[in-house]
Amino acid sequence: xxxxxxxxxxxxxxxxxxxxxxxxxxxxxxxxxxxxxxxxxxxxxxxxxxxxxxxxxxxxxxxxxxxxxxxxxxxxxxxxxxxxxxxxxxxxxxxxxxxxxxxxxxxxxxxxxxxxxxxxxxxxxxxxxxxxxxxxxxxxxxxxxxxxxxxxxxxxxxxxxxxxxxxxx
Amino acid sequence: xxxxxxxxxxxxxxxxxxxxxxxxxxxxxxxxxxxxxxxxxxxxxxxxxxxxxxxxxxxxxxxxxxxxxxxxxxxxxxxxxxxxxxxxxxxxxxxxxxxxxxxxxxxxxxxxxxxxxxxxxxxxxxxxxxxxxxxxxxxxxxxxxxxxxxxxxxxxxxxxxxxxxxxxxxxxxxxxxxxxxxxxxxxxxxxxxxxxxxxxxxxxxxxxxxxxxxxxxxxxxxxxxxxxxxxxxxxxxxxxxxxxxxxxxxxxxxxxxxxxxxxxxxxxxxxxxxxxxxxxxxxxxxxxxxxxxxxxxxxxxxxxxxxxxxxxxxxxxxxxxxxxxxxxxxxxxxxxxxxxxxxxxxxxxxxxxxxxxxxxxxxxxxxxxxxxxxxxxxxxxxxxxxxxxxxxxxxxxxxxxxxxxxxxxxxxxxxxxxxxxxxxxxxxxxxxxxxxxxxxxxxxxxxxxxxxxxxxxxxxxxxxxxxxxxxxxxxxxxxxxxxxxxxxxxxxxxxxxxxxxxxxxxxxxxxxxxxxxxxxxxxxxxxxxxxxxxxxxxxxxxxxxxxxxxxxxxxxxxxxxxxxxxxxxxxxxxxxxxxxxxxxxxxxxxxxxxxxxxxxxxxxxxxxxxxxxxxxxxxxxxxxxxxxxxxxxxxxxxxxxxxxxxxxxxxxxxxxxxxxxxxxxxxxxxxxxxxxxxxxxxxxxxxxxxxxxxxxxxxxxxxxxxxxxxxxxxxxxxxxxxxxxxxxxxxxxxxxxxxxxxxxxxxxxxxxxxxxxxxxxxxxxxxxxxxxxxx
Ligand code: SF4
Ligand code: SF4
Ligand code: SF4
Ligand code: FES
Ligand code: FES
Numbered sequence: 001x002x003x004x005x006x007x008x009x010x011x012x013x014x015x016x017x018x019x020x021x022x023x024x025x026x027x028x029x030x031x032x033x034x035x036x037x038x039x040x041x042x043x044x045x046x047x048x049x050x051x052x053x054x055x056x057x058x059x060x061x062x063x064x065x066x067x068x069x070x071x072x073x074x075x076x077x078x079x080x081x082x083x084x085x086x087x088x089x090x091x092x093x094x095x096x097x098x099x100x101x102x103x104x105x106x107x108x109x110x111x112x113x114x115x116x117x118x119x120x121x122x123x124x125x126x127x128x129x130x131x132x133x134x135x136x137x138x139x140x141x142x143x144x145x146x147x148x149x150x151x152x153x154x155x156x157x158x159x160x161x162x163x164x165x166x167x168x169x
Numbered sequence: 170x171x172x173x174x175x176x177x178x179x180x181x182x183x184x185x186x187x188x189x190x191x192x193x194x195x196x197x198x199x200x201x202x203x204x205x206x207x208x209x210x211x212x213x214x215x216x217x218x219x220x221x222x223x224x225x226x227x228x229x230x231x232x233x234x235x236x237x238x239x240x241x242x243x244x245x246x247x248x249x250x251x252x253x254x255x256x257x258x259x260x261x262x263x264x265x266x267x268x269x270x271x272x273x274x275x276x277x278x279x280x281x282x283x284x285x286x287x288x289x290x291x292x293x294x295x296x297x298x299x300x301x302x303x304x305x306x307x308x309x310x311x312x313x314x315x316x317x318x319x320x321x322x323x324x325x326x327x328x329x330x331x332x333x334x335x336x337x338x339x340x341x342x343x344x345x346x347x348x349x350x351x352x353x354x355x356x357x358x359x360x361x362x363x364x365x366x367x368x369x370x371x372x373x374x375x376x377x378x379x380x381x382x383x384x385x386x387x388x389x390x391x392x393x394x395x396x397x398x399x400x401x402x403x404x405x406x407x408x409x410x411x412x413x414x415x416x417x418x419x420x421x422x423x424x425x426x427x428x429x430x431x432x433x434x435x436x437x438x439x440x441x442x443x444x445x446x447x448x449x450x451x452x453x454x455x456x457x458x459x460x461x462x463x464x465x466x467x468x469x470x471x472x473x474x475x476x477x478x479x480x481x482x483x484x485x486x487x488x489x490x491x492x493x494x495x496x497x498x499x500x501x502x503x504x505x506x507x508x509x510x511x512x513x514x515x516x517x518x519x520x521x522x523x524x525x526x527x528x529x530x531x532x533x534x535x536x537x538x539x540x541x542x543x544x545x546x547x548x549x550x551x552x553x554x555x556x557x558x559x560x561x562x563x564x565x566x567x568x569x570x571x572x573x574x575x576x577x578x579x580x581x582x583x584x585x586x587x588x589x590x591x592x593x594x595x596x597x598x599x600x601x602x603x604x605x606x607x608x609x610x611x612x613x614x615x616x617x618x619x620x621x622x623x624x625x626x627x628x629x630x631x632x633x634x635x636x637x638x639x640x641x642x643x644x645x646x647x648x649x650x651x652x653x654x655x656x657x658x659x660x661x662x663x664x665x666x667x668x669x670x671x672x673x674x675x676x677x678x679x680x681x682x683x684x685x686x687x688x689x690x691x692x693x694x695x696x697x698x699x700x701x702x703x704x705x706x707x708x709x710x711x712x713x714x715x716x717x718x719x720x721x722x723x724x725x726x727x728x729x730x731x732x733x734x735x736x737x738x739x740x741x742x743x744x745x746x747x748x749x750x751x752x753x754x755x756x757x758x759x760x761x762x763x764x765x766x767x768x769x770x771x772x773x774x775x776x777x778x779x780x781x782x783x784x785x786x787x788x789x790x791x792x793x794x795x796x797x798x799x800x801x802x803x804x805x806x807x808x809x810x811x812x813x814x815x816x817x818x819x820x821x822x823x824x825x826x827x828x829x830x831x832x833x834x835x836x837x838x839x840x841x842x843x844x845x846x847x848x849x850x851x852x853x854x855x856x857x858x859x860x861x862x863x864x865x866x867x868x869x870x871x872x873x874x875x876x877x878x879x880x881x882x883x884x885x886x887x888x889x890x891x892x893x894x895x896x897x898x899x900x901x902x903x904x905x906x907x908x909x910x911x912x913x914x915x916x917x918x919x920x921x922x923x924x925x926x927x928x929x930x931x932x933x934x935x936x937x938x939x940x941x942x943x944x
Contacts, residue, residue, distance in 0.1 A: 048357075061338060061355060062355070062356075063338065063339070063340075063341045063343075063353070063354075063355040064338075064341065066341070066343045066353060066357075067341040067342060067343050067353075069343075070342065070343035070344050070345055070346065070350065070353070071346055072346075073345070073346065090347065128345070128346045128347035128348075128349075129347075
């Protein structure tokens with residue numbers, strides 16, 4: 001018999017954390033978003049196997065899990081670079097020059113949407129509103145927010161990450 | 170009686186309007202002929218407010234409101250026809266069209282597209298967006314369902330009809346947020362679902378299209394005729410779009426008929442059996458051992474000669490169909506009794522209606538009508554479902570049960586041997602062994618011993634009704650029968666729906682149980698096939714005349730007077746008896762109409778080895794037809810007019826929609842053959858014959874107007890005290906035995922005997938599901 005969907009790809013510590021987390025909520029599916037985030041932190045992206053595993057663990061249809069992944073730009077189905085640069089081009093940012101920021105990032109990183117640099121340090125993505133409208137234009141790199149961007153500021157930010165990347169930190 | 174709803178007064182466009190409190194503004198506007206456009210709003214599904222098309226101005230609210238989510242209140246002042254509203258509609262369309270290709274000239278929905286109509290009306294075809302439209306290639310998700318992402322306006326109708334309506338939950342919004350969002354199927358690049366096509370038909374645009382119909386024709390090139398689906402006993406109205414005599418599609422978008430806009434895969438797409446290669450296009454007569462084409466005159470003559478000769482010897486039997494129209498059943502039993510002078514007459518029985526009518530006569534206390542219609546199920550307070558799996562066998566009734574659960578908080582009590590999908594809607598569920606219905610019902614009726622332990626301790630298996638994986642498994646334990654009964658006794662208005670698993674003695678218990686409940690109890694007897702109820706009501710029984718009158722009852726004399734001839738008084742053989750006798754050479758002729766017993770039952774009909782004479786009348790060269798001496802090609806139901814009675818007893822008029830050359834209607838064949846056998850059956854007009862049925866068959870005095878309006882007219886068979894129900898014999902059961910087993914049929918959502926077997930589309934869906942299962 002084939003093994004059913006499981007979470008064996010995750011560390012025992014994370015699996016134990018999931019068990020504790022699920023027990024906290026009256027409805028199991030409430031644990032879905034944190035589970036996806038932590039699993040992504042460990043695996044780099046959400047693989048079909050881990051999606052199936054989480055669906056089974058929460059007694060959900062896989063479709064319900066994919067629906068949630070689609071909603072959050074922080075959750076991804078494909079591998080990303082070590083620093084995942086997400087530039088908001090939604091309305092507030094657009095009014096404040098997001099197109100310029102986006103074009104600048106593309107030129108600077110030599111990347112198009114959803115691409116990763118050959119050295120694996122950066123990947124680039126255009127995203128919808130990330131909730132930082134008051135400080136538009138904005139972008140997000142992994143869990144850090146960067147606001148009121150100008151091309152110069154973007155250069156500094158990206159240089160900072162490149163140095164961090166080189167130092168292997 | 171429910172309290173009359175409280176009314177509120179409001180003003181719409183300066184007009185005073187009254188409406189029940191709590192109604193949605195959009196419905197109130199529409200009820201008053203005030204147009205409010207909408208895409209996402211769809212009556213009887215959850216509110217979405219996704220499209221913003223229904224924006225209206227309401228006094229004292231600062232900005233336009235969505236009429237599809239606002240409920241009316243006293244004193245509300247609404248304007249639907251202001252510059253602000255017009256601008257809002259125009260902007261909404263412009264926004265909806267951001268990535269829409271407006272490829273109406275090649276789109277299936279062109280000519281019947283809500284977006285096309287609105288764009289025309291409010292004009293926003295030119296866009297201020299600078300970005301190129303995002304193109305995505307079309308995707309095939311199943312043999313039935315295709316998806317064109319660019320056309321989708323994200324109204325969520327498909328998501329809701331599949332989830333809330335079908336309880337399949339196979340569609341969702343995925344992809345990414347914003348411009349990257351897209352409807353996605355449950356198995357990443359394909360669908361694993363019930364293939365009902367509801368999502369396709371409910372789609373306001375051409376984003377979801379169907380394999381069988383796409384790019385074949387345009388709506389205005391077809392003639393649209395209301396017909397009745399011939400696959401299961403539910404009798405859904407299907408509006409057939411016909412071009413040049415060929416059926417191009419089936420749907421029920423006009424929501425007329427008993428099924429509203431519901432159709433399952435078979436009613437919507439299964440019609441391709443009508444054009445199959447296997448259709449018989451000319452009569453065949455066996456000469457020198459071979460079936461050879463013959464003219465109608467020759468074939469009918471040969472059939473009549475053979476049957477007459479057999480009648481002179483040891484007799485002839487007639488096996489009827491469960492798919493003929495009522496008028497045909499009725500005339501067929503006349504042919505048997507008056508022309509062939511025999512009661513060797515039967516059909517493939519499923520519901521034990523004679524047994525049920527006898528039980529009613531014995532046990533039901535009230536004189537109120539015991540029958541419930543499919544509509545009654547939709548608003549039922551409580552339903553007891555005994556046996557069966559409506560999701561597979563009665564898709565419309567399952568839809569109605571889910572409807573009642575969703576919109577009327579109906580309580581569903583399920584007594585079943587298996588974990589059926591409807592358990593997800595069950596209020597109480599008790600599991601019995603497959604052979605345990607008699608004992609369980611006896612207990613529930615108060616006349617049996619306490620149920621054996623094994624009846625209550627069956628562990629709950631995860632509900633996994635093929636082919637659908639559950640959204641979430643049910644983890645409650647089944648109820649024990651005593652708790653089940655205690656809860657049921659609290660109900661004062663119950664519809665009892667029973668499957669063919671409930672027969673004879675169990676039926677007596679069932680009716681006793683029904684009579685013991687406080688208040689009103691009504692019934693639905695589940696039967697297989699399109700018109701087995703009609704076959705049964707019209708008297709295709711060896712011992713019962715139309716309306717279940719026994720041969721020896723006073724009714725027999727009345728029928729004799731009406732039909733102008735003596736009726737044979739000897740009870741005849743039932744189906745199994747006839748086939749056995751034919752096999753042994755004790756019956757010299759068999760006239761089989763629309764049944765294929767040879768396929769399942771090993772009766773040795775091979776010409777040369779048997780001595781009897783075999784006439785088969787059917788759509789296809791079935792196994793039985795291939796063994797016949799004369800084969801008469803018949804039209805299918807979509808190609809003729811007349812009435813059908815669905816499993817609830819609702820009589821519906823069916824109109825001829827399509828043509829087929831070479832075959833004749835069963836009615837015509839029966840009439841011509843009867844004349845050659847020496848008995849003139851009179852007029853062969855279905856209207857005139859139905860008039861006779863309506864005037865004389867008990868319970869069939871239905872309203873002519875209702876019948877023709879497409880509403881379905883519920884017949885009211887009276888209880889029959891004198892019926893002695895003979896044991897059930899089922900022609901299509903495997904194996905064909907006297908001990909009928911309601912489950913043996915194996916009818917599923919995608920299969921249903923002979924017709925589905927001949928549908929290329931249904932077969933491709935079956936194959937696909939088998940491969941998916943194997944993976
Ligand atoms: S065909 Fe029916 S079951 Fe399949 S996705 Fe569409 S609505 Fe759902
Ligand atoms: S596919 Fe059709 S029904 Fe479904 S969301 Fe898109 S437009 Fe609406
Ligand atoms: S539910 Fe029955 S009658 Fe209705 S479309 Fe399906 S097979 Fe036909
Ligand atoms: S629009 Fe860019 S953060 Fe909201
Ligand atoms: S119909 Fe009201 S928002 Fe779509």
